[in-house]
Amino acid sequence: MANNQEIIKPENLVYRKPRLLNDNPMHYCPGCGHSVVHKLIAEVIEEMGLEEKAIGISPVGCAVFAYNYIDIDWIEAAHGRAPAIASAAKRLNPEHLIFTYQGDGDLVGIGAGETIHALNRGENIVIIFVNNAIYGMTGGQMAPTTLMGMKTSTCPYGRQANLHGYPIKLTEMAAMFEGTCYVTRQSVSRVAYIRRAKQALRKAFEYSMQGRGSSLVEIVSTCSSGWKLSPEASNQWMEDNMFPYYKLGDLKDVKS
Amino acid sequence: MEEKEILLMKGNEAVAHAAIRCGCDGYFGYPITPQSEVLETLSLEKPWETTGMVVLQAESEVASINMLYGGAATGKRVMTSSSSPGVALMQEGITYMAGAELPGLIVNVQRGGPGLGTIQPSQGDYFQSTRGGGNGDYNVIVLAPASVQEMADFVDLSFTLAFRYRTPVIMLSDGVIGQMMEKVVLPPFKPRRTDEEVRLECPWAVTGMRGRSKNIITSLELDPSAMEQHNLQLQKKYQTIRENEVRYEEFLTDDADYLIVAFGSASRIALKSIEICRQKGIRVGMLRPITLWPFPTARIAELAERVKGILSVEINAGQMVEDIRLAVEGRTPVNHYGRMGGIVPAPDEIVDAIEKMRK
Numbered sequence: 001m002a003n004n005q006e007i008i009k010p011e012n013l014v015y016r017k018p019r020l021l022n023d024n025p026m027h028y029c030p031g032c033g034h035s036v037v038h039k040l041i042a043e044v045i046e047e048m049g050l051e052e053k054a055i056g057i058s059p060v061g062c063a064v065f066a067y068n069y070i071d072i073d074w075i076e077a078a079h080g081r082a083p084a085i086a087s088a089a090k091r092l093n094p095e096h097l098i099f100t101y102q103g104d105g106d107l108v109g110i111g112a113g114e115t116i117h118a119l120n121r122g123e124n125i126v127i128i129f130v131n132n133a134i135y136g137m138t139g140g141q142m143a144p145t146t147l148m149g150m151k152t153s154t155c156p157y158g159r160q161a162n163l164h165g166y167p168i169k170l171t172e173m174a175a176m177f178e179g180t181c182y183v184t185r186q187s188v189s190r191v192a193y194i195r196r197a198k199q200a201l202r203k204a205f206e207y208s209m210q211g212r213g214s215s216l217v218e219i220v221s222t223c224s225s226g227w228k229l230s231p232e233a234s235n236q237w238m239e240d241n242m243f244p245y246y247k248l249g250d251l252k253d254v255k256s
Numbered sequence: 257m258e259e260k261e262i263l264l265m266k267g268n269e270a271v272a273h274a275a276i277r278c279g280c281d282g283y284f285g286y287p288i289t290p291q292s293e294v295l296e297t298l299s300l301e302k303p304w305e306t307t308g309m310v311v312l313q314a315e316s317e318v319a320s321i322n323m324l325y326g327g328a329a330t331g332k333r334v335m336t337s338s339s340s341p342g343v344a345l346m347q348e349g350i351t352y353m354a355g356a357e358l359p360g361l362i363v364n365v366q367r368g369g370p371g372l373g374t375i376q377p378s379q380g381d382y383f384q385s386t387r388g389g390g391n392g393d394y395n396v397i398v399l400a401p402a403s404v405q406e407m408a409d410f411v412d413l414s415f416t417l418a419f420r421y422r423t424p425v426i427m428l429s430d431g432v433i434g435q436m437m438e439k440v441v442l443p444p445f446k447p448r449r450t451d452e453e454v455r456l457e458c459p460w461a462v463t464g465m466r467g468r469s470k471n472i473i474t475s476l477e478l479d480p481s482a483m484e485q486h487n488l489q490l491q492k493k494y495q496t497i498r499e500n501e502v503r504y505e506e507f508l509t510d511d512a513d514y515l516i517v518a519f520g521s522a523s524r525i526a527l528k529s530i531e532i533c534r535q536k537g538i539r540v541g542m543l544r545p546i547t548l549w550p551f552p553t554a555r556i557a558e559l560a561e562r563v564k565g566i567l568s569v570e571i572n573a574g575q576m577v578e579d580i581r582l583a584v585e586g587r588t589p590v591n592h593y594g595r596m597g598g599i600v601p602a603p604d605e606i607v608d609a610i611e612k613m614r615k
Contacts, residue, residue: 052466055330067472073462075329076474077322078352084319085326089462091310092282092332093451096464114322117315 018042020051020071027065031231033221034063036188037101037130040198042070044205045097054097055089057082059111061103062136080111083118086125097205099126105135108144108170115170122179122213126204129171129216132223133242140226144168147241152226167245174216175251181213183252187220189235193248203253212254220246260441267401267434270408270442271337271363271427272297275309278412279448281332282310284323286342289375290431291365294337307448317342321349321362324424328358329473331454331461333415337363339431340381341372343389350424351390354490355475357460359418361411363427365434368598376598377431379520382575385428386549393487395494397425397501398548400519404438406546412443419457421497428548430571432521432600503546504555508534512541514610515559517580518569519545521600526569529606540610548576553583560587565613569606570594589613 020042028034045054051072058066060079067074077085082100090098107115107129118125134152135141141154145167149158159167175183182204186197197219204215220242222234229237265273272294275283285295295313303309310327314320320336327334338346343364353360366381368374385398397417401407407429414425455463462471477483508530509515518526523544533540543559545552560566565588568577574592581590593609595601 052464055462055464057326064476067470067474071465071470073465073470074472074474075326075462076356076472076476078325078348081318081322081325081349084314084322085329087312087319088282088284088310088323088326088334089330091312092327092334093330093463113315114319117319 018046020046021069022071024068026069028062029225031222031224031234032062033130033132033188033219036194037128037197037219038066038069040188040194040201041101041128044198044202045072048202048205050097050205053095054099055093057086057089057098057100059100059102059106061106063101063103063130064137066101080106080109081114082106083111083114083123083125083127087118087121087123090123090125094124094211097209099128099205099208101128102130103136104129104131104133104143104145108168112170116173119174119214119216120177120179124208124211124213126208126215126217128201129218130221131218131246132221132226133167134223134226136223136226140223147245169246171216171218171251179214180216180252181207181254182215184216184250185218185220185246185248187238187243187248189222189238218246220248262439262441264437265404265440266293266437267404267407267429268293268337268365269297270404270440271411272301273442274408274411275335276301276303276307277443277445278415279307279333279446280309280335280411280415281448282312282323282327282334283336284312284314284320284327284334285336286314286317286320286338288339288342290367290377290435291337291339291363294363309448317345318348321346324360324362325349325353325356325358328353328360329356329462331458331463333448335361335363335411337365339365339367340369340378343381344384347384347390350396351388351392351394352475353424354388354390354394354396355392356473357422358424358473359415359422360424361414361418361427362424363429366428366430368596374598375431377521377571377600378596378598379430379522379571380575380596381428382548382570382572385426386551386579394490395549396423397421397497397550398428399425400428400546400548401433402520402523402544404433404436404440407433408440408442412446417501421493422460423493428520430521498550501547502550502552502554504552505544505546507542507544509541509543509559511539513539513564514613515563515566516540516542516569516606517545517556517566517576518542519548519576522569522571525601525603526606528603529610532603532607533610538610538614545576551579551583553579556580556583557585557587560584563588565589565591567606567609567613568592569601571600572596
């Protein structure tokens, strides 16, 4: 039996895991979008040759351990404060690529203030916002982006406007700010979406390095464990329910 | 000898000028009385055009302290300033900095509390500053300036200590020292460190993964045994600080029958009280803690052996007096005299408190 090295000769290699994505087993649940987004970030940083310049800021939430999987320098933030941390890190190190990686609770809930002001100041940072409409790490509580009628452990009868208010479209807000240069909403549930998401991340990183302002890349994602659906059913539920409210596509691109 | 330029300015202004002169890389702050002159002076001086220092008005004190966290994580000399309610908001960031072992300077120009309180001076944040202030087991170095000169001098000292021990440092000033104008000689100019110097001085910092494996700045450790080890290592560091960094000043303690312990602006008022007492034939001396944490416990214990009583003079309800009692361990009576809510004690009131101890 030939081993992998013998089979995968350079001429046979059609695809490989990015070098910056290490072999640590991920703690993410099966079907979770985080692992795909991590891979895309590692690929783009590698392709742009920025591994010596990249500093990631991980959130409080499921992606808190992002630093265990992507081999670049990382700062682990207090809940929601990543955009403030990134603002200072970028201003003090303008030659570096500074990006935050945040979930909906972190970015839209507790960190809404820091997010809005960093974007409005036009900090040359990239905010990667993974929106699965639920608090995953704490076990499936209602998030600011939880859809109307959606059931979570803190809105077990479904989200109701009179009790819980409405899901926030922070990405649409971000597009309004003078300081943002690129605002887009993507997903990673299909190969075509993954390709587009990668292009979006690349554009955001490029704009950041060109000093054009703030970028926000939202990735509409799933939470099989929190939604209590299989990975496959989660993708379907997302496409049927999340996409009509959180529409995919570019909301702002200073170039266009 | 080079003649030093003597200037007249507020303590808050002196902090700003000292920051520019001592190679500070970044200041992040939010306006609050009575310390807004720090950000105002920096904005007027625009050091980004001279030394390259970043000055940014944040959207809140929460953002300010997290900007410190971000800047410090990259090995930079970063600072903020605020007053009591603002520093209360910063406690989350301070405990994260302590946990992640990040250096930084937080200047607290204290005002009266609790709550929104008053804009007048106070020393009501002694407990908050010396007991950690946020969640978890930690301490930060606390320096208490008693003059405009010390507000200027303690900026560079704070950065030195912050980087030596990888810890946040609080400069605990108050509305009197921050607002009053005094003579000051500003520190000599020192350039900001280059990126390569930062890499050498701070091998732990996130400066981009070049020529080494990745660096991670975090206060998180889910494995309890690893978290306990981290805590034990922090406690070891705090013990080293206790052994090496206690600072205080003594005034007429050699022949003193009574000892006043006071810091910051209270110590300035107490000097006058001591003069009045001595005119009355009461031999009073003073120990002024310069570091409130670590506290000059050993020296106070020594002095307690030979005085008839100790009076803690504070502009609060009696906070430092607890540390004095812990140091004295019953060797001599310990009283407290203080005023609150923005009222500053008058020298005569302190004299009365000393006379009460003699009865």
